[in-house]
Amino acid sequence: MLSFATRFTVRTAARLAALVALAGAALLPFGAAAASAAAAASAAATPNDTKPVYSDAAALGKLMFFDASLSASGKMSCASCHSPSHAYGPPNGLAAQLGGPDMRSQGTRAVPSLRYVLNRTPMWSHAQAASMSERLSETDNAPVGGFGWDGRFNRLQDQASFPLFNPDEMANKDPAAMLAKLEHAPYAARFKEVFGQNIFLDPTKAFAQAMYAIERFELEDPSFHPYTSKFDYYLDGKLQLTDQELRGKKLFDNPTGGNCASCHIDQSGADGSHPLFTDFNFQALGVPRNPELRANADPKYFDMGLCGPLRTDQSSDRSNCGLFKSVSLRNTATRHVFFHNGRFHTLKDALRFYVQRDTNPAKWYPKDAHGKVDKFDDLPVALRVNVDTTDEPLTRKTGERPVWSERDIDDVAAFLATLNDDYVLKPKQSK
Ligand code: HEC
């Protein structure tokens, strides 16, 4: 795909610059070709892949997903944060949700939508180059895949245990505490029928089966990938987009303008599968620090995505700091909270940030003690070099004209709204 090639070349330049800057640091990784091919393959989804079989495990997993009794507070289920009527995203505009035993602890990240990505997210990979010549000849080294904003989980069954024990979320003390609740759930008898009458006598196995059940629900339930947006019907030739929506799409695609589609892929796959609007790659966008997050009251605290603090296995490569996974833009127009730290609360502000970050940084970042605009203030000063300044539209200088006007932003927002599910085809539109 041409857009991939262009972007990766640009990115390589950035990485090589970073390599010089960090002389002596860990080897730069390679493997872009494989990673991008994998991402492109998985970014393209099959519209009609609803599975005829809904396993017993999936049915149990569904009950668990909606069961608030599995939390320490008794008030929080997976669905409290991943609301099915909000594309399995947050039901409100909070930067991070409140949970914990008394429902008063605040998490540190915005809730992502679970739509479309669960069965398409590639395994985490960040292959390392074997030699310097390989490092210099490879076209890119972009990390890709994995679940979470930092890609730290490869399997949904591993991811599911994180919220169950996170003290800010469902806050169970340990697996035994969670299993004690599961054993008293109204569906406990069914759990035993499916996984064995003696299953609760083996806590390790019982917990593993419970996590497996949640994973099966997440993979099998068609409500995670309905493909009922106006854009899907447009791709199927069932309707036309309005002039404004088409203008928005052009602005979104233009590689020398918005350039959004280079990361948020909007082309169908070769097999006709509909696009997911993400490439599952990681990028540091320099989203401003969000004072709404309580953790940020500590000036020494930084959420640096790939390099921690939640993820711990990639911290030694400092060029990973500040990188977060690109997310699907399907249903993004229904959200009230944007980016990993929930810094923005309207889609248009998120769009304005992209095109005005560099042309008018004073609008987005606070001033430091010397009255200077503290650009990229959500990263320690030494790591701000990691922020993307090579991919359009993030290349401009202060005072230059933004690539988009307010009218352009309206048009792109109109286009993105065509990605909302549950579009109702009018009778004369469907043919
Ligand atoms: C208190 C709110 C909250 C609850 C409850 C919650 N989640 Fe999440 N979920 C989040 C947040 C925040 C993230 C992003 C986490 C990160 O990047 O570390 C997330 C991420 C995820 C992801 C990764 C999505 C992706 O695209 O990478 C999955 C899958 C998921 N949650 C499933 C679940 C399941 C299953 C449960 C119940 C067992 C659950 N969540 C309960 C807030 C919540």
Ligand code: HEC
């Ligand atoms: C270089 C890759 C790249 C480009 C180009 C890019 N994005 Fe993103 N986008 C990302 C990444 C990575 C994130 C998550 C970053 C984070 O939260 O720190 C993101 C997040 C977003 C979000 C927030 C979604 C949510 O649910 O929180 C929106 C909206 C968005 N992008 C729209 C756009 C638009 C519009 C453009 C074009 C102007 C664009 N992006 C260009 C990589 C990119």
